Amino acid sequence: MLDYLRKEIGLLHDSGQFSTSRNYLRILNSFSSFLENCDIPLTALDSDTACKYEKWLWGRRVSKNSSSFYMRILRAAYNKAVQEQLVEQAFPFHEVYTGIAKTSKRAVSEKTILKLQRLDLSYSLALALSRDFFFYRVVF
Known part of the structure; x- marks a missing residue:
């Protein structure tokens, strides 16, 4: 999975999609820390792994919206691998939060x-x- 993310980061950067490549780099660094720098095959990214990663993020006091951001980026990369027929769709993100929670307004009136x-x-x-x-x- 980590190798796939690295490849995607390079492709995104080379095509000028710098913001998206930075988002992928964020998920690469975070997911790599979660995996303790041990890569897993794309097929090993299942619902259990996604749930454990979400709990790991929350254990690091990451907000619900930040956790959702990481999950959405990881899901996008996974879905791209599915499109490339590198892995069969197993819907590993169906049990994790990928929405956007309302937050209190912080702007001055x-x-x-x-x-x-x-x-x-x-x-x-x-x-x-x-x-x-x-x-x-x-x-x-």
Whole structure:
């Protein structure tokens, strides 16, 4: 499996798909750590292995969405191997989470931004300058 991922990373990079190749590299590094750097054949990637990998990720305190990201990339690579007839489809990812969980909003409200913009910082040139740099970065 790891050799297959390495080959795919090279092909993706050579075809200019740099973002996708970086995602594959992330899964290669993570899955390789899970396997303790011991490769497995494509046929060994079964539901049990996928579930163990998911639990391993959660044990490393990876968020549900990050775990799902790794699973989706690994599934895409597996499905490509199926298309290339390197392995028969066994649906190893049917028991793991591959969705996108809702997360709490972390953006600052418009009201708070306006308060910051109107805040009188004439007493501190350093604070006023920091605020101005912040708004300069937001606008430009």
